[in-house]
Amino acid sequence: MSSSAGACDDGNKLGGDGCSETCQVETYFRCYNGSASSASQCVYEGIPLELTVDSVTHSDGLNQGVLTFAVSPALLTIKDMNLSQLYSLSCDSVYSVSEVSYDSAKGTLSLTVDYSEDLEDRSCNLSLSLDPSLVRSQASPLSFVVQSDDLPLIVVNNLSAYSTFTFIFEILSYIVLAVFCLSFGHKLIGVELLVCCQMAFLSLCLYPEKNLSMLFSSIKSFG
Numbered sequence: 001m002s003s004s005a006g007a008c009d010d011g012n013k014l015g016g017d018g019c020s021e022t023c024q025v026e027t028y029f030r031c032y033n034g035s036a037s038s039a040s041q042c043v044y045e046g047i048p049l050e051l052t053v054d055s056v057t058h059s060d061g062l063n064q065g066v067l068t069f070a071v072s073p074a075l076l077t078i079k080d081m082n083l084s085q086l087y088s089l090s091c092d093s094v095y096s097v098s099e100v101s102y103d104s105a106k107g108t109l110s111l112t113v114d115y116s117e118d119l120e121d122r123s124c125n126l127s128l129s130l131d132p133s134l135v136r137s138q139a140s141p142l143s144f145v146v147q148s149d150d151l152p153l154i155v156v157n158n159l160s161a162y163s164t165f166t167f168i169f170e171i172l173s174y175i176v177l178a179v180f181c182l183s184f185g186h187k188l189i190g191v192e193l194l195v196c197c198q199m200a201f202l203s204l205c206l207y208p209e210k211n212l213s214m215l216f217s218s219i220k221s222f223g
């Protein structure tokens with residue numbers, strides 16, 4: 001049984017998923033199998049979905065951007081799909097997607113992208129593979145050039161590349177250098193190096209994310 005107009009029952013009081021709050025089949029949807037014992041399953045079969053770039057923003061202090069795309073019409077059912085397998089993003093850069101979310105109120109899909117090569121002005125392609133049992137009119141792939149609305153998505157520091165092991169190794173090598181200076185009579189330089197090492201350690205404990213790069217550059221200028 002299917003009904004393109006008329007009554008349906010999908011077991012909720014929400015509209016936008018094909019079956020309205022008053023249990024009527026919504027425009028561009030077809031609903032199947034609604035009965036007293038089983039809920040209707042509604043599939044969208046209206047105009048093909050359209051993807052556009054909504055916003056591109058830089059995350060403060062990170063080599064990370066948030067790419068947000070408008071999906072039109074803003075189908076509620078996209079939220080119920082497996083978001084991590086929904087999209088395919090390919091850009092002319094090195095990056096990884098760490099988070100994906102869909103805002104059904106705004107109809108926006110947001111991808112959080114951590115890049116290790118500049119992402120600004122790069123060419124990208126986005127495609128969606130929506131569950132065909134829920135959406136029959138798929139969206140065409142979107143080609144776009146990344147252009148940030150606030151700060152450009154360029155690699156400004158390599159903090160993420162600094163592992164704790166690398167950090168400890170660098171500190172130890174500065175301590176060895178300090179001991180070397182002390183034992184050869186350059187006491188002032190040796191003491192300064194040790195003070196810097198102490199500062200770097202304290203900074204690691206208090207502000208592991210923010211102060212590392214600043215301290216490294218100050219230690220290197222001392223050295």
Ligand SMILES: [Ca+2]
Binds near residue numbers: 014018
């Ligand atoms: Ca509903």
